[in-house]
Amino acid sequence: MRSKTQIYILVLIISLLTLNLPAIQRFPRPEFEGKYQIPATQVTNIQPAILQYLDIAVLIACMSLISWFIVKRRWRKGVFWMSLFSLLYFGFYRKGCICPVGSLQNVTMALFNHAYKIPLTAVAFFTIPLGFTLFFGRTFCAGVCPLGAIQDFFAIRPVSLKPWIRYLLGLIPIVYLGLALLYAATGTDFIVCRYDPFVEIFRHNGSYFMFFIGGALLLTGIFIARPYCRFLCPYGVLLNLVSRFSKNHVSIAPGACISCKLCENACPYDAIDKPTGLSVKNDNRELIKKLIIYCLVTPLLVIICGWTISKYSGEFAQVNFKVRLANELMTIERKGEPVTPATEITTFRSSGKPVENLYREAASIVDRFYAGSWIMGGFIGLILGITLARLTIYKYRKEYLVNKGNCLSCARCLEYCPVK
Amino acid sequence: MKQKIIIAFSVVLLLFAIFLIARDLFHSSHSMTDASCCGDDFTSAKQVDSTLIGYKRIRIIETGLKNLTGIAVNEKGDIFACGNMQVSIFDAAGTKTKTFNVDSVPGCIALSGNDLYLGSGSHVIHYDTIGRKLAVWKPYNNEGYIASLAVNGKYIYAADALNKRVLKYSPDGLLLQDIGKKDSITGAPGFVLPSLYFDIAFGSFNDLWVANTGRLQIENYTSNGHFQSSWGSSSFDNSGFGGCCNPAHFAILPDGGFVTYEKGIDKIKVFDPTGQFLSIVAAAGSFKGNSDFQLGNNHLVKDIAIGINGSIYVLDAYNQINVFRKKNL
Numbered sequence: 001m002r003s004k005t006q007i008y009i010l011v012l013i014i015s016l017l018t019l020n021l022p023a024i025q026r027f028p029r030p031e032f033e034g035k036y037q038i039p040a041t042q043v044t045n046i047q048p049a050i051l052q053y054l055d056i057a058v059l060i061a062c063m064s065l066i067s068w069f070i071v072k073r074r075w076r077k078g079v080f081w082m083s084l085f086s087l088l089y090f091g092f093y094r095k096g097c098i099c100p101v102g103s104l105q106n107v108t109m110a111l112f113n114h115a116y117k118i119p120l121t122a123v124a125f126f127t128i129p130l131g132f133t134l135f136f137g138r139t140f141c142a143g144v145c146p147l148g149a150i151q152d153f154f155a156i157r158p159v160s161l162k163p164w165i166r167y168l169l170g171l172i173p174i175v176y177l178g179l180a181l182l183y184a185a186t187g188t189d190f191i192v193c194r195y196d197p198f199v200e201i202f203r204h205n206g207s208y209f210m211f212f213i214g215g216a217l218l219l220t221g222i223f224i225a226r227p228y229c230r231f232l233c234p235y236g237v238l239l240n241l242v243s244r245f246s247k248n249h250v251s252i253a254p255g256a257c258i259s260c261k262l263c264e265n266a267c268p269y270d271a272i273d274k275p276t277g278l279s280v281k282n283d284n285r286e287l288i289k290k291l292i293i294y295c296l297v298t299p300l301l302v303i304i305c306g307w308t309i310s311k312y313s314g315e316f317a318q319v320n321f322k323v324r325l326a327n328e329l330m331t332i333e334r335k336g337e338p339v340t341p342a343t344e345i346t347t348f349r350s351s352g353k354p355v356e357n358l359y360r361e362a363a364s365i366v367d368r369f370y371a372g373s374w375i376m377g378g379f380i381g382l383i384l385g386i387t388l389a390r391l392t393i394y395k396y397r398k399e400y401l402v403n404k405g406n407c408l409s410c411a412r413c414l415e416y417c418p419v420k
Numbered sequence: 421m422k423q424k425i426i427i428a429f430s431v432v433l434l435l436f437a438i439f440l441i442a443r444d445l446f447h448s449s450h451s452m453t454d455a456s457c458c459g460d461d462f463t464s465a466k467q468v469d470s471t472l473i474g475y476k477r478i479r480i481i482e483t484g485l486k487n488l489t490g491i492a493v494n495e496k497g498d499i500f501a502c503g504n505m506q507v508s509i510f511d512a513a514g515t516k517t518k519t520f521n522v523d524s525v526p527g528c529i530a531l532s533g534n535d536l537y538l539g540s541g542s543h544v545i546h547y548d549t550i551g552r553k554l555a556v557w558k559p560y561n562n563e564g565y566i567a568s569l570a571v572n573g574k575y576i577y578a579a580d581a582l583n584k585r586v587l588k589y590s591p592d593g594l595l596l597q598d599i600g601k602k603d604s605i606t607g608a609p610g611f612v613l614p615s616l617y618f619d620i621a622f623g624s625f626n627d628l629w630v631a632n633t634g635r636l637q638i639e640n641y642t643s644n645g646h647f648q649s650s651w652g653s654s655s656f657d658n659s660g661f662g663g664c665c666n667p668a669h670f671a672i673l674p675d676g677g678f679v680t681y682e683k684g685i686d687k688i689k690v691f692d693p694t695g696q697f698l699s700i701v702a703a704a705g706s707f708k709g710n711s712d713f714q715l716g717n718n719h720l721v722k723d724i725a726i727g728i729n730g731s732i733y734v735l736d737a738y739n740q741i742n743v744f745r746k747k748n749l
Contacts, residue, residue, distance in 0.1 A: 157426075159423055159426055159427055159430075161431075165427075165431065169431075169434070172438060179445075191445060195441045195444075195445070197437075209444065212440075213440060213441060216433055216434075216436065216437040217434070217437055219433060220430045220433045220434045220437070222430075223426050223427070223429075223430040224427075224430045224431070224434065227430075227434050231434060232438070315446060316446075318446070319445060319446065346720070346737070349737075352486050352487050
């Protein structure tokens with residue numbers, strides 16, 4: 001029954017994707033010779049203030065409702081229908097913007113650039129899901145995030161991944177978060193929005209490149225449920241962290257777990273921790289020794305990772321337009337004028353601005369990238385160190401428990417539990 | 421076994437997608453020359469047969485000014501150049517005779533007798549030719565951008581690129597009409613403007629010509645804004661306009677012919693009053709044979725004006741005014 005509904009939803013999504021097929025071009029596309037690619041039309045998303053407040057109200061309503069469905073009603077169907085609503089409203093109707101995933105860049109930019117006036121919607125979309133997560137776990141991921149919802153409908157045959165694969169892939173969102181913050185703090189780019197794999201689908205336009213990425217992730221998502229949420233989403237890193245401290249997180253069994261093992265394979269995200277054996281619990285001395293070693297190694301990891309990442313700060317800085325322009329002009333000064341200088345160079349020259357100012361500005365940006373790369377590397381090193389140290393901390397479990405950090409609160413496992 | 425293959429395939433696909441994103445982020449944005457859309461792509465379009473060049477450059481006026489944005493020529497051959505919060509006047513020989521300051525950055529200029537009009541942001545500002553500010557006219561709205569001005573004696577027309585309208589003003593600055601709304605009954609196509617290039621000029625019959633750059637056409641309207649006809653097509657050869665949003669600038673010769681400039685391709689061409697290609701004034705890139713003048717690659721032309729004797733005045737990106745005249749004159 002559920003898989004039938006899922007197929008209907010897939011048909012609905014595909015129908016929505018083809019809605020604009022009968023559309024005709026308003027005017028003939030100009031001819032271009034050579035390799036020039038006509039850029040995709042970007043839809044600007046300027047909304048009246050009242051509609052922005054409406055978005056916030058809808059978000060709060062959705063978050064309240066889904067948290068109630070999960071924590072109080074323990075109702076999977078409610079989560080399912082909420083996912084569909086979010087996909088239609090935040091995804092196809094609001095075209096994936098604004099979303100909390102991208103809002104972390106707005107917040108970062110506002111913190112580092114005082115001239116940037118952050119919209120109220122961005123602040124609200126950043127903080128509201130975090131606030132709910134602190135109380136109820138990742139209920140936002142469960143069915144309010146349109147990016148998660150679209151992937152959830154594609155999770156038809158989820159398979160379980162080995163823990164080591166999950167740990168390794170789990171490092172990617174941390175690096176992605178670091179880069180997103182670095183680029184936002186330096187005012188370079190909002191890379192999370194630029195590489196949002198599903199926004200092109202919501203908007204019915206975009207580059208073939210991002211359509212391919214979105215398609216590849218949805219295809220992957222048939223077997224590895226929600227690959228973007230688990231192994232790419234930078235906002236998910238923050239939610240994962242906050243969710244660990246959530247007070248009213250949903251539990252698999254409403255009462256005492258009877259260890260019937262029915263829920264053991266219910267989670268498509270491998271977020272159920274199984275009961276531990278007593279034999280492991282007894283082996284404490286070896287674990288304490290390892291813990292001391294890892295605690296000593298962690299500062300070293302922070303320095304090594306910080307140093308290593310800082311070596312690539314120049315590469316990271318190349319994404320910044322001003323740095324790239326300055327580099328190009330320096331190359332021209334060294335090697336002479338190319339046959340066809342880039343349009344950006346011609347435009348800069350015709351502006352009459354002194355090149356020395358550009359060089360100074362670019363140097364300052366590179367310095368900020370260097371400092372930012374150290375912080376980012378140090379952070380990654382710290383996470384690695386903590387992860388290693390946590391492996392040595394033994395937690396005794398006598399029942400099946402959700403892993404609060406990784407659990408996306410989808411409520412699938414609740415249906416398997418016979419305890420009422 | 422089957423499950424292992426599925427996992428391996430899915431993980432590889434996921435990593436491949438991540439690799440593509442990283443590659444796009446770090447690699448594709450490294451070289452501006454590689455990413456340039458207007459570099460080699462227009463090479464063949466820029467090539468010009470030197471036998472088609474029907475004009476020669478007779479004078480270069482080094483203005484010595486910076487950031488010039490527009491030029492206009494009066495009946496005596498005096499050249500008015502605006503930009504950088506000032507207007508400079510040059511006599512026909514190219515000697516600067518007067519400069520006066522204005523209190524905003526002008527983007528375009530038009531002349532009518534002793535009246536001088538500047539487009540600045542969304543406003544039209546009325547001066548006289550000795551530099552006295554007479555009025556600031558009410559804009560269509562504050563989000564406009566006046567890209568070009570034209571005067572037909574009685575009325576002043578301003579091309580507002582952001583509102584996609586041509587605004588008709590009375591001499592005392594009253595906004596009388598906005599022209600350019602799409603109308604299926606009259607057949608008016610509406611202005612499609614992918615960029616801020618939006619030039620207008622008056623023809624020999626006091627009819628208004630407008631560059632509908634998104635359609636790669638020049639359209640004809642009555643002075644009351646009724647759509648009459650259009651010409652121009654998408655083409656990289658000389659018969660039409662290539663690339664995006666062209667012609668970027670145009671002006672009308674005393675005989676009703678058109679002088680057009682295409683950005684990107686960097687070609688100044690002359691068409692007859694019906695839109696048939698006649699000759700080339702100047703171009704960039706590799707000439708097949710010798711030429712009198714090359715604009716240089718991506719050497720943007722900022723404005724074109726026509727003198728009373730049919731001379732063509734071209735303001736280039738180096739703030740020089742190049743004067744061209746027909747070869748056989």
